Amino acid sequence: MQMIQKPRARGDSLPALAGAAVAVGGVGATLALADVHSALRAPLTLFFLLVAPAAALGSLLPRLDPLSRTVVAVTGALAVDLLVAQTLLAFHVWSARTGVAAVALLSGALLLIPLARSRPAAGHAEQDS
Numbered sequence: 578m579q580m581i582q583k584p585r586a587r588g589d590s591l592p593a594l595a596g597a598a599v600a601v602g603g604v605g606a607t608l609a610l611a612d613v614h615s616a617l618r619a620p621l622t623l624f625f626l627l628v629a630p631a632a633a634l635g636s637l638l639p640r641l642d643p644l645s646r647t648v649v650a651v652t653g654a655l656a657v658d659l660l661v662a663q664t665l666l667a668f669h670v671w672s673a674r675t676g677v678a679a680v681a682l683l684s685g686a687l688l689l690i691p692l693a694r695s696r697p698a699a700g701h702a703e704q705d706s
Contacts (some may be wrong), residue, residue: 602628609677622673626680630654657683702705 605621
């Protein structure tokens with residue numbers, strides 16, 4: 578007897594792909610922050626430095642189509658990385674660890690913006706009573 582498998586929809590694998598990207602980026606950031614000497618440290622850290630700000634910026638652009646959102650997010654991620662590096666160099670505090678930490682903090686702050694927008698203001702609920 579032959580089993581017929583339905584082709585998976587393209588959107589079904591997106592959560593798994595996003596989870597894998599978060600895991601790989603997290604490993605890269607951890608290796609850089611812990612100063613672990615490994616052959617995987619450089620590529621995984623570069624992956625984190627590109628994906629973290631790109632994901633954060635992409636979450637700010639829900640109205641764009643997927644291709645435009647990707648292009649704008651990746652371009653913005655490169656700009657964020659360059660601005661962080663330039664700022665750290667200007668203040669004479671550059672190191673790989675501070676760069677990764679600064680990009681992580683900035684990306685985390687950018688990810689919180691859509692959450693803050695979606696919450697209703699506390700003062701508006703009290704005015705209705």
